[in-house]
Every structure is written in structure tokens, then in C-alpha cells.
Amino acid sequence: MNTVLVTGGTGFIGSHTCLCLLEMGFYILIIDSNVNSSKKVLNKIKKLSKIPKEDDNRVDFLKCDIRNEDLLNRIFKKKLEENKKITSVIHFAALKSVSESDQFPLKYWDTNVSGTISLLKVMTANDCHTLIFSSSATIYGYSKDGFLKESTPISPINTYGKTKSTIEQILNELFHSQPNLWRIANLRYFNPIGAHPSGFIGEDPFGMPNNIFPLIIKVASREIDYLKIFGNDYDTKDGTGVRDYIHVMDVSEGHMVALDFLTKNEPQIIQVNLGTGKGTSVLELISIFEKVNNLKIPYKFVEKRKGDVAKCVADNSLAQKLLKWSPKKTIEEMCQDGWKWKEKRF
Numbered sequence: 001m002n003t004v005l006v007t008g009g010t011g012f013i014g015s016h017t018c019l020c021l022l023e024m025g026f027y028i029l030i031i032d033s034n035v036n037s038s039k040k041v042l043n044k045i046k047k048l049s050k051i052p053k054e055d056d057n058r059v060d061f062l063k064c065d066i067r068n069e070d071l072l073n074r075i076f077k078k079k080l081e082e083n084k085k086i087t088s089v090i091h092f093a094a095l096k097s098v099s100e101s102d103q104f105p106l107k108y109w110d111t112n113v114s115g116t117i118s119l120l121k122v123m124t125a126n127d128c129h130t131l132i133f134s135s136s137a138t139i140y141g142y143s144k145d146g147f148l149k150e151s152t153p154i155s156p157i158n159t160y161g162k163t164k165s166t167i168e169q170i171l172n173e174l175f176h177s178q179p180n181l182w183r184i185a186n187l188r189y190f191n192p193i194g195a196h197p198s199g200f201i202g203e204d205p206f207g208m209p210n211n212i213f214p215l216i217i218k219v220a221s222r223e224i225d226y227l228k229i230f231g232n233d234y235d236t237k238d239g240t241g242v243r244d245y246i247h248v249m250d251v252s253e254g255h256m257v258a259l260d261f262l263t264k265n266e267p268q269i270i271q272v273n274l275g276t277g278k279g280t281s282v283l284e285l286i287s288i289f290e291k292v293n294n295l296k297i298p299y300k301f302v303e304k305r306k307g308d309v310a311k312c313v314a315d316n317s318l319a320q321k322l323l324k325w326s327p328k329k330t331i332e333e334m335c336q337d338g339w340k341w342k343e344k345r346f
């Protein structure tokens with residue numbers, strides 16, 4: 001039996017993707033340093049996936065920092081001995097705060113880039129050449145009209161984005177060094193929000209979040225008094241920033257189809273946007289959240305945030321054509337499911 005190694009598998013997108021993998025019948029090994037997530041999610045994933053007790057060995061967890069090449073190597077060897085060879089990797093493990101990345105660039109280059117290099121070395125040494133990498137729309141930086149195709153020039157404006165684009169570059173060079181060997185998918189996420197529809201797993205960042213959706217949840221649960229809206233004079237429909245919010249389950253589903261595509265086709269490297277192709281403004285997001293959850297989200301307009309773009313929306317036609325993937329869930333479902341996850345923890 002083959003194993004899918006999931007780095008960062010206890011994090012937000014990682015945990016939802018692990019659930020999908022288990023539901024699809026895969027054997028998975030999750031590694032995570034747990035610097036920004038908790039191991040507790042494992043039992044929830046097992047329960048939700050409804051795997052029978054005797055199949056418990058389909059999911060394994062090890063606390064491991066991807067920069068620890070020795071430990072990674074031992075993990076690959078151990079799985080081989082157990083007759084559960086690691087044949088593909090879904091690589092989520094990374095630090096992801098934009099503001100922190102500009103404050104502590106070395107930490108970000110080390111964890112994200114050195115960590116990925118260490119993982120790639122170990123994969124090479126252990127004859128594993130299939131990789132799905134968590135990339136981000138943030139690598140596009142400023143664009144003319146905010147509608148982004150995979151061919152849009154890459155020009156990240158913060159350290160976090162630069163680490164992601166550098167990894168894509170490394171993966172491109174690696175692929176071209178042995179084009180008949182590697183199968184690689186760089187999945188460029190837009191703004192994943194929401195939670196599993198059961199409300200049992202969701203986004204659970206340590207500390208104060210910077211992203212809008214977890215902040216809306218905090219306002220809704222009265223942990224903070226109001227939402228600060230960064231700017232109201234952008235060149236957008238209502239002056240507030242427009243983003244392509246996508247349900248985390250649709251993003252996870254994107255990994256399933258990418259893995260299937262890579263394993264069934266010739267070695268290749270692909271870059272694919274995972275977004276809905278629909279733009280939602282901050283005011284629209286607040287209003288939809290209020291409506292579907294019957295809540296009030298107080299807000300105040302404040303100065304624009306440095307480095308924010310007016311609009312960032314995916315052209316997702318490549319994902320539709322190549323992977324036969326299209327997002328299914330609405331922005332209403334994202335708001336409902338995200339809030340359900342919070343309500344379950346009251």
C-alpha cells in the first residue's frame with residue numbers, strides 16, 4: 001500500500017485535505033511541527049471520515065519540522081519497511097503571516113524555503129517524485145485589473161509571497177533538471193475561508209489573526225468589538241477591497257483532483273489557480289455573513305493596509321479545463337460553515 005505524506009496536515013487547509021484523502025481511501029502520514037496548529041484535530045478527522053477501527057492504521061501522525069532532514073529520512077525509510085512506501089507528498093507546512101514575514105524575513109526563508117529544500121532532498125533520496133505544493137495568489141503582487149491568470153507576471157511584494165514564488169522557481173528548476181521524473185502541481189490558492197460543513201474542524205490559528213474571515217468570526221463572537229475595514233476608496237464597486245473567497249472544502253477537493261491528474265499522466269509540472277473567479281468586497285462579505293447567520297458585524301473604516309491590492313480574483317479556467325475542477329460552494333455556505341465551526345466551540 002502506498003502512503004501520501006502530508007506536511008502541515010494539522011493546519012487549516014491541511015486538516016480538511018487529510019479528511020478528503022481518508023474519505024477517498026488513501027493511507028496518509030501527517031507530519032507537523034504544531035507551531036501553529038494542534039494535534040487534537042487528528043481524532044476529529046478520524047471520526048468525520050468514519051473509518052472503521054480496524055482501518056485506524058490508515059492515518060499516522062508524527063511531530064516533525066520539515067527542516068529536520070534526518071528525521072524526515074527516517075520517516076521515509078520506516079514507511080518503506082512497513083510496506084507503506086511514501087509515493088507522493090502534499091506540502092502545506094509553512095509560516096503564513098505576511099506582516100510577520102516582513103518583520104522576521106530569515107525565519108520565513110528558513111522555514112518555508114530551507115524546509116522545502118530539505119523535503120525535496122529527502123524525497124529524491126527516497127525515490128518519491130510526486131508533489132503538490134501550497135502556493136498562493138499572493139505571488140502575483142500588483143496587477144493591472146486584479147483578474148489573475150497563471151500567466152500573469154509573478155512579482156510578490158512581501159517576504160511571505162517571495163518565499164512562495166521562490167519555492168515555485170526551485171520546483172521548476174528541479175522539474176526541468178529531470179523532466180521525465182517529477183510530477184509537480186503548484187496550487188495557487190486565493191482566499192480560503194469557511195470550514196467543514198459539520199462544524200467539527202475549521203481554522204484555528206494561534207494568536208490574533210490578520211485575515212478578514214477569522215476576524216469577522218471574532219467580532220461575531222464578541223471577542224473583539226468591531227472590524228476595522230482597511231480603506232473605503234479603492235477603485236472597486238463599493239470602495240472596499242475585493243477578493244476571491246473560496247470554501248476550504250473546494251480547495252481540498254482541488255488537491256484530490258490534482259493528485260489524481262499527476263498520477264494518471266506523464267511527468268509534468270503545472271501551475272493552477274484555485275479560486276472561484278468571483279469577486280466579493282469586504283462590505284459584501286460582511287453583509288452576507290450577517291444575513292445567513294442572523295448577526296450584526298459592527299465595523300469602522302480605517303486607513304488602508306500597506307501592501308493591499310484593490311482587487312484579486314482568479315481566472316480559474318485552467319483548473320476547470322485541465323483538472324476538471326470547479327468550486328461548488330457559495331459564499332453563503334462559506335459564511336454559514338465558518339460560523340458553525342465557531343458556534344460548536346462555545
Ligand code: UD1
Binds near residue numbers: 227231308
Ligand atoms: C492576505 C495576505 C496574502 C495571503 C492571504 C491569505 C496581506 C497583504 N496579504 O491576503 O499574502 O496569501 O491573506 O492568507 O496580508 N481586511 C480588512 N480588515 C481586516 C483584514 C482584512 O478590511 O482586519 C480586508 C483587506 O484589506 C482585503 C480583504 O479584507 O481587502 C481580505 O484581507 P485578508 O483576509 O487579509 O486577505 P488578503 O489581503 O487577500
